[in-house]
Amino acid sequence: xxxxxxxxxxxxxxxxxxxxxxxxxxxxxxxxxxxxxxxxxxxxxxxxxxxxxxxxxxxxxxxxxxxxxxxxxxxxxxxxxxxxxxxxxxxxxxxxxxxxxxxxxxxxxxxxxxxxxxxxxxxxxxxxxxxxxxxxxxxxxxxxxxxxxxxxxxxxxxxxxxxxxxxxxxxxxxxxxxxxxxxxxxxxxxxxxxxxxxxxxxxxxxxxxxxxxxxxxxxxxxxxxxxxxxxxxxxxxxxxxxxxxxxxxxxxxxxxxxxxxxxxxxxxxxxxxxxxxxxxxxxxxxxxxxxxxxxxxxxxxxxxxxxxxxxxxxxxxxxxxxxxxxxxxxxxxxxxxxxxxxxxxxxxxxxxxxxxxxxxxxxxxx
Amino acid sequence: xxxxxxxxxxxxxxxxxxxxxxxxxxxxxxxxxxxxxxxxxxxxxxxxxxxxxxxxxxxxxxxxxxxxxxxxxxxxxxxxxxxxxxxxxxxxxxxxxxxxxxxxxxxxxxxxxxxxxxxxxxxxxxxxxxxxxxxxxxxxxxxxxxxxxxxxxxxxxxxxxxxxxxxxxxxxxxxxxxxxxxxxxxxxxxxxxxxxxxxxxxxxxxxxxxxxxxxxxxxxxxxxxxxxxxxxxxxxxxxxxxxxxxxxxxxxxxxxxxxxxxxxxxxxxxxxxxxxxxxxxxxxxxxxxxxxxxxxxxxxxxxxxxxxxxxxxxxxxxxxxxxxxxxxxxxxxxxxxxxxxxxxxxxxxxxxxxxxxxxxxxxxxxxxxxxxxxxxxxxxxxxxxxxxxxxxxxxxxxxxxxxxxxxxxxxxxxxxxxxxxxxxxxxxxxxxxxxxxxxxxxxxxxxxxxxxxxxxxxxxxxxxxxxxxxxxx
Numbered sequence: 001x002x003x004x005x006x007x008x009x010x011x012x013x014x015x016x017x018x019x020x021x022x023x024x025x026x027x028x029x030x031x032x033x034x035x036x037x038x039x040x041x042x043x044x045x046x047x048x049x050x051x052x053x054x055x056x057x058x059x060x061x062x063x064x065x066x067x068x069x070x071x072x073x074x075x076x077x078x079x080x081x082x083x084x085x086x087x088x089x090x091x092x093x094x095x096x097x098x099x100x101x102x103x104x105x106x107x108x109x110x111x112x113x114x115x116x117x118x119x120x121x122x123x124x125x126x127x128x129x130x131x132x133x134x135x136x137x138x139x140x141x142x143x144x145x146x147x148x149x150x151x152x153x154x155x156x157x158x159x160x161x162x163x164x165x166x167x168x169x170x171x172x173x174x175x176x177x178x179x180x181x182x183x184x185x186x187x188x189x190x191x192x193x194x195x196x197x198x199x200x201x202x203x204x205x206x207x208x209x210x211x212x213x214x215x216x217x218x219x220x221x222x223x224x225x226x227x228x229x230x231x232x233x234x235x236x237x238x239x240x241x242x243x244x245x246x247x248x249x250x251x252x253x254x255x256x257x258x259x260x261x262x263x264x265x266x267x268x269x270x271x272x273x274x275x276x277x278x279x280x281x282x283x284x285x286x287x288x289x290x291x292x293x294x295x296x297x298x299x300x301x302x303x304x305x306x307x308x309x310x311x312x313x314x315x316x317x318x319x320x321x322x323x324x325x326x327x328x329x330x331x332x333x334x335x336x337x338x339x340x341x342x343x344x345x346x347x348x349x350x351x352x353x354x355x356x357x358x359x360x361x362x363x364x365x366x
Numbered sequence: 367x368x369x370x371x372x373x374x375x376x377x378x379x380x381x382x383x384x385x386x387x388x389x390x391x392x393x394x395x396x397x398x399x400x401x402x403x404x405x406x407x408x409x410x411x412x413x414x415x416x417x418x419x420x421x422x423x424x425x426x427x428x429x430x431x432x433x434x435x436x437x438x439x440x441x442x443x444x445x446x447x448x449x450x451x452x453x454x455x456x457x458x459x460x461x462x463x464x465x466x467x468x469x470x471x472x473x474x475x476x477x478x479x480x481x482x483x484x485x486x487x488x489x490x491x492x493x494x495x496x497x498x499x500x501x502x503x504x505x506x507x508x509x510x511x512x513x514x515x516x517x518x519x520x521x522x523x524x525x526x527x528x529x530x531x532x533x534x535x536x537x538x539x540x541x542x543x544x545x546x547x548x549x550x551x552x553x554x555x556x557x558x559x560x561x562x563x564x565x566x567x568x569x570x571x572x573x574x575x576x577x578x579x580x581x582x583x584x585x586x587x588x589x590x591x592x593x594x595x596x597x598x599x600x601x602x603x604x605x606x607x608x609x610x611x612x613x614x615x616x617x618x619x620x621x622x623x624x625x626x627x628x629x630x631x632x633x634x635x636x637x638x639x640x641x642x643x644x645x646x647x648x649x650x651x652x653x654x655x656x657x658x659x660x661x662x663x664x665x666x667x668x669x670x671x672x673x674x675x676x677x678x679x680x681x682x683x684x685x686x687x688x689x690x691x692x693x694x695x696x697x698x699x700x701x702x703x704x705x706x707x708x709x710x711x712x713x714x715x716x717x718x719x720x721x722x723x724x725x726x727x728x729x730x731x732x733x734x735x736x737x738x739x740x741x742x743x744x745x746x747x748x749x750x751x752x753x754x755x756x757x758x759x760x761x762x763x764x765x766x767x768x769x770x771x772x773x774x775x776x777x778x779x780x781x782x783x784x785x786x787x788x789x790x791x792x793x794x795x796x797x798x799x800x801x802x803x804x805x806x807x808x809x810x811x812x813x814x815x816x817x818x819x820x821x822x823x824x825x826x827x828x829x830x831x832x833x834x835x836x837x838x839x
Contacts, residue, residue: 032697033713071489072694255699264696264714271694276490278681278688279450279713279726280698281673282706289704294697295451295713298682307697 001051001080003132004116004197005044006107008100009037009124010057015161015243018365019341023062025242026054026124029326029344031254031263032294032307035066036241037124038272044120045073046268047132051080053110054124055103057087057096072273083110099213105204111197119200121215123191127250128238129262129270130192138232139194145227146199146220148173149192151238161243162188163216165231173229176221187231189216190238237262248341248361251307251324255290277310285316301335315350340364417497418533419469421554421611423462424525426518427455427542428475433661435786436795436813436833437761438477443660444542445480447744447762449672449681450712450727453484454659455542456690459500463491464686465550467538469498471528473521475505475514490691503528517629519636523621529614537617539610539632545668545679546607546656547686553650554611556588563616563646564637566590567609569656579605580633582649590647593637604649607656608633616640655679663789666759669725669742673708695728703734712745719749733768741773750802757808758792767802775807778829782811787829 009026016025026037037054044052052075056063070082085107087096097103104111104121111119118139120132130149139147153159164185166175177183193215195203203219212218220229237259239250253259263270277296282288286299288308293299296311301318308314312325315333324341331337332350339356342348343365356362431443438446444455455472462470470493474481481502487493488500503525505514515521522529522539529537536557538550548567557565568582576597583592583602594600610632612620620636620643627635641647655678659665671677681688695713700706705720712728719736727745732738736753743749743760750768757773760766773792780787787793787809794800795813804821806812807828814834818824826832 033695260696260699264699269694270696274692274694276687276689276692279710279728281682282709282711282721283675284707286707288700288706290702291700292697293700293711295695296682303700309697 001048002116003044003047003049003118003120003136003194004111004114005049005052006104006119006121007037007040007044007052007054007124008103008121008191009040009054009063010060010097010103011123011125011242012058013125013242016247017244018343018363019244019247020059021365022059022343024056024058024060024124026056027060027063027066028125028241028247029309030127030241031251032292032309034270034272035063036127037063037066038270039127039129040122040124041073042268042270042272043128043130044122044132045075045271047130049120049132050075050077051083051114051116053083053085053107055085055097055107057103060086066273069273073271085110099218100215101204101207101218102213104200104215105208108201108204108208111201111204114197117197119195119197121193121195123240125242126190126192126238126240127263128190128234129236129266130234132194135194135232139230142171142230143228144230145195146223146229147194147232148220148229149190149194149234150187150231151190151234153186153188155186157186159183159186159188161246162240163191164188167231171231171233173220173224173231176216176224178216187233189231190234190240194232244341244361244363248324252305252322254292254307255305275310286314300333301331309344337364416533419498420534421467421536421538421550422469422471422498422529422532422534423458423467423538423540423550424522424529425455425458425462425470425472425540425542426521427472427481428478428515428521429541429543430476431543431660433786434665435662435783435793436811437662437665437759437793439795439813440477441480441796442474442476442478442542445477445484446659446665447727448545448659448665449669450710450725451692451745452688452690454545455481455484456688457545457547458540458542459485459491459493460686460688461546461548461550462538462540463493463689465548465552467550468493468495469532469534470500471503471525472500472542473503473515473525475521478502478504484691486691490689492689498532501528517631517635519621519624519630519632522617522632523625523630526618526621529618534614537612537614539612541608543660544607544656544658546652547654547679547688548609548652548656550609550611553609553652556650557611557613557648560588560648561646562611562648563613563644564640565611565648565650566637567607567652568604568649569607569652569654570603571605573600573603576600576603576605581605584649588648588651589645590641590649593641604651606633607652610637611650616644662759662786662791662793666742666757666789666791670723670740672725673710673723675708693728701734704732719751719753727762744796755792757790758794760792760794761796761798763796764794764798764800766800769803770800771805772800773808774805775828777808778827780809780811780829780831782831782833787811787831 028036070076075082164177241247280293280297283300288303291306293308294310299314300316301314303320306323309327312329314331318335321338326344330347334351336353340362427444431438493500580595581602657668698715701718704717708723709721711726714729716731718734719732722739724741726743730747732749733751738755741758744762746763748765755772790808793811799815801818806826809829811831
């Protein structure tokens, strides 16, 4: 119980296109059975973090529904537990969360009233596994003020949508560049931070005073010369799902054996809300290869290289290829769907064809 | 009459307050008793709340179910897996919740560990309630004598105190070995309209099969006029389903009167007693799907019914959901080259081979080149490569090594127990191991970690069995 968790799940991204018109990015369904926030939450729970606040703002209904019972993550304890914070109107404040630092600052009392010495701050749109106990060990060993979890991307990868860090030899962070147009660097920030609680409080108090709202711009970049900020390099899989393409790719990554091994068949497991769905059902004529199929799905047609989410129905003679069918999708007979994301609850009439491009995934909504 | 624990309310000498002729206000789930209004009770005014349930359920889950052979060697029958992710007890428990019965006593006795872990405090069924909910009731030691549950009615009798604490009007008696969806509320309505003492649920069966069941003969008002146990010339085709609603005072009177009867049983003692005493026994005719899964072949058939295109018993309806204890599991993975047709497959499974007309539980692995048909694989089963399995029931966490063949041969009479093993099924106990390359015949039973030496010539003959040390029949 040395770390307090804060998950920033209020965000939305235009690059998600129609997908986040219904829900916050953190509530996006991922890998058949999960929601994006499950990875951040499970990493904390599995690191024995017993008290977690989820900060929501944008279209939070779906997220709140997912978090409605904290028992799935073994929260709901007398000590600690899961807290959900939405912006509230008070005498001193009539604003929404104006940025990541502002979202934390508006909940300063929660930070002040807690007694955990450290705070882990995580974004709700990453797919990863992280052991915060190891991060804390590193944080203490480096005598770091702020530890930023980073991921080394393969050389030549497009990092233009991330925050890029420039490192010293001992992994101290020398420079930050937000969304660089072109850069030689390939270590990106995962948007996960570990910081001493008292330090965070004083930094946030300064933000309030100065009307600063952004955690990266107004805390990390402003403090990078006066404080020791270190990068902790995450091993293993990490993906950020906040563009439609990244979301698609990240789901497809689960068709690779090493990704499945890391998330599905390793201990401790990724926890999620347990739905009371029956097992998936394969009717005569079904032919499913290299695909993930979640519970409650009923399949009559052909499915290849796809991810089929919970309670999806696929009619006779359908050809589904390289696609993602979200929860409760109904697909009539003789449909062809290629390179698409089919939004949840969609009903696709018999005989319909949808084809996306190889480069640009097509999103099917009403 | 009502009894109130006084010590909790007043610090008085007397432990209990007896209020004779007390009746609960109609249709209220509680009573408020103002002690000032009780004659002879001079204490200062105090308001007491007493919880009351209209109907509580008593679920008999203590039996072994010996006709399921090695499947119930280590677990009680209600805890046996069913339909990929469920256990048999999920069906009556879910029926209770869906019918608005929120107080369920589960009577356990035979090998209750799996059952206890499964039920826990009842969270999956929303039975973790402040008042009522699910209570597991094992046999317990008494001050003078102690005994096991010697019969179904005896088990209920030993838990009179539990039932009394809820002041029920009606008690529903269920058993944990049937697969069905039933609205007990409707049955209760029928019971109330008939002003019955006992209502027995029954279902019409084909006339030619009626002689296999206990049937009830009724008049035109559904009042029971006779019982016939496996009659040669049945006068009715209404088979009793082993589901009873008793009016509380009738049940209590019968249980207390017959307390000394050895192995007191509902069908043999309580029902005949009530029938002779008042005769106000009615039947509630049920016309849905109901399946007894007490034998290996009926258990297999009921599972196989789930994979039909439109199953008679449909788990995929939003209405009347079946709940079970489930872990956070990943989706299942169908590898390139995998095939599944007419099958249901649980979460977290990995299929590299092919599965036809089978029921597969969670976290099962089927290796490359393997082919499964007409079989039931329970959760955690691992099937190696190039394995052929036909008509088998394989219990939890069993490992079948590469290149084995199961269910190959001709039917032969079982050398172990002709009564239990009387079909073509290969039945394998949980946590067993089948070594690579062996061939196993039809109508066989295996329990424990077997070695190649256990298979003379690499073969287990039709009708044969292997029960390793530690395994039990």
